[in-house]
Amino acid sequence: METEKIIEEFMPLFAPKTVAVIGASTKGTALPNVFIRRIREFGYEGAIYAIHPTATEIDGVPAYKSLADTPEPVDYAFIAIAGAQIAPILGAAKGRLRFAQVISSGFGEVAEGLELQERLVEAARAGGTRLIGPNCLGLYTPRGKVTFTEIGSKETGTVGIVSQSGGLGTDIIRRGFSRGLKFSGLVTVGNCADVTPSELVEFYLADAPTRVIGMYLETARDGRRLFHILRNACASKPVVILKGGRTKQGQTAAASHTGSLAGDERVWLALSRQTGCILVDTLDQFIDVLLAFQTLTPRPRHPLKRVALFGNGGGTSVLATDFYARLGLDVTPFDQGTMDELAGLRLPPGTSITNPVDCPVGTLQQEEGRVAEKILDIMYRSGKPDALVMHLNLSAFAGRSKPEVLDNLVKAALRVQEHYPGQAHFLLVLRSDGEPSLEKRKRDFRAKAVELGVPVYDEMSNAGHALAALQAHENFLHRRAVPTAAAVRT
Amino acid sequence: MDSNTIIAEARRKGRAALDEAAGKALLASYGIAVPKTRVVKTPEEADAALQGLRLPVVVKVVSPEILHKSDAGGVQVNLASAEAVREAIRTMSALPRIRDALVEGWLIEEMAPAGQEMVIGGLLDPQFGPLIMVGLGGIFVEVLSDVSFRICPITRLDAEEMLDELKGAAILGGARGRKPVSREAIIDVLLKIGGENGLLMQNENDIQEADLNPVIVSDDGAIAVDARFILTHAEVAK
DSSP states (O other), X not given: OOHHHHHHHHXXXXXXXXXXXXXXXXXXXXXXXXXXXXXXXXXXXXXXXXXXXXXXXXXXEEEESSTTSSSSOEEEXXXXXXXXXXXXXXXXXXXXXXXXXXXXXXXXXXXXXXHHXXXXXXXXXXXXXXXXXXXOOOEEBTTTTBOSSSOSOSSOXXXXXXXXXXXXXXXXXXXXXXXXXXXXXXXXXXXXXXSOHHHHHHHHHHOTTOOEEEEEESOOTTHHHHHHHHHHHTTSSOEEEEESSOOOOOOTTOOSHHHHHOOHHXXXXXXXXXXXXXXXXXXXXXXXXXXXXXXXXXXXXXXXXXXXXEESOHHHHHHHHHHHHXXXXXXXXXXXXXXXXXXXXXXXXXXXXXXXXEOOHHHHHGXXXXXXXXXXXXXXXXXXXXXXXXXXXXXXXXXXXXXXXXHHHHHHHHHHHHHSTTTOEEEEEEEOOOOHHHHHHHHHHHXXXXXXXXXXESSHHHHHHHHHHHHHHHHXXXXXXXXXXXXXXX | OOHHHHHHHHHHTTOSEEOHHHHXXXXXXXXXXXXXXXXXXXXXXXXXHHTTOOSSEEEEEEOTTOSOTTTTTOEEEEEOSHHHHHHHHHHHHTSHHHHTSOOOEEEEEEOXXXXXXXXXXXXXXXXXXXXXXXXXXXXXXXXXOOEEEEESSOOHHHHHHHHHHSTTHHHHTTGGGOOOOOHHHHHHHHHHHHSTTSHHHHTTTTEEEEEEEEEEEOSSOEEEOOEEXXXXXXXXXX
């Protein structure tokens, strides 16, 4: 579909001017009542209507008997009412409702609900309404000031999400929020009876604020369409897919070798290889990878290969080197020239300068942490890695250094990063033992760092997965040699 | 014969799959090399059938009831004379699993030159449509499942990456003193099967599964020695 057309079609969903709720109770306890409260708190200032058989007002919003009676046509309706009542309500809208999100369940996800779902789709189509769901939780769109969750940034970000699971959608918003992810939108699509994940990906690809797309999928009935959309997009925006149910074996009735070897896993791998989308296995990886794409600018002209590690913790460095190697990241020692320069700093004994560069807390504390700047400068200028991971074990600093040492270390790293613009991706790993005061410090750091464009990870492995995804994306673009917005920015 | 005629003929006979001769005709119609082939009904036709074929030949049973010909004893190789062909047909006819089956004839074909065995497959996925698969033959496919899949249509770059993805890829380049085989020839077959105007895309309503097993690749070409095509259920087809 053309860019303007899909933006025009879906913008009323992402920035609705009028919202209706169906299923709000006069007692104020039903889900739609909560929804009214949430969007008001979130800052929604457009018209809100309730559709109710008898009430004239619910929770301070005017109520009407039918979607045909509202003063203005409705862009988005939040519907949580007994399943059988919905089709007639949608049927009465007669072109006056753009999007209906049906939260109610008991449709296509159970055998006895299949027919009800068909009737729902027919009623929506007849009324000119696009249906989202049923069997989902809602929508989170900071630009439209509409949300179904109580937590989440009010600021419009760059990460666009479509989730087939409502609960996981909530997790993505909440965990993403605490990790510094900022969303351009998140739609839970449930049974996908009408609007499909592929359509929303098409929207996000066309949508200017969105720079990275994440999908949680369980089934892809329109897999072929998804393939075409992603293939045509040629990874112009990174697409990260968390796919449930990938290990299911291939068709049991297969009569050929090919049939018996095919399985969901193979198809998704093929999709990833052909379109450059990134497959992840866990929610943590999903968020880790989205965070990398949100904060770092891919450099397809110079795909990521060499990674330098810098921080405190010898064992941590060794384990990370192994782990990164298995992911296809190259953590080889610096050449002699670089090591000679580092040796020239005359760092205290116990400091390793090969790559990984491993400094005990004593070394990092020198000059209130400013010695780190000298080390990092040599690592960048002479070592020229494609990515640098700085890891700090907060527990090892506890009680041994002034609080500003950590600040100084991170600031030093950012200053060095600025001296060598576009040279290396910079990631920060803040390790801690879960002790509350360290956790708080970590949280504060994380917020600051993400503002400055630095993704922060809990462990080396998390940062490794993020780097591997970035590498896959850069390699894909490099091999296809397609100029993208990202390439121009570099 | 074009692909529509070949498939329509099998549908008319109520077949769930193409027989080997029809499968090879289908491949030939897409420009894929197959061995020179004749079909005979009786051993007595062997002399005439061998005219114009290069010896030695292979003889295989043709029966809609026998899907796995080798398992039923229905394949004999390296036959160097008309007498040997006649004897092979008589011997195979007497085997219990062949005697009890509906035998439509015997396929006589030239033996392919030596080379690396590959498997190229196709599958109609209910969500993603036609898929193409490639792997090295023998244990690589059967024991190690060392294959790569792509969604059709594939591009040349896709075909190249499919080969690179195989764990046994080095063998194609001539690992351990072997002669390298023609990657170009494999890529050519992959594109003819799974490319934009390939066999799988143009027959996606009809072909449920395909196995070209083996495809023998030498340093200058690839030839599909055996081919099995399973048709979609008639009600799914147009």
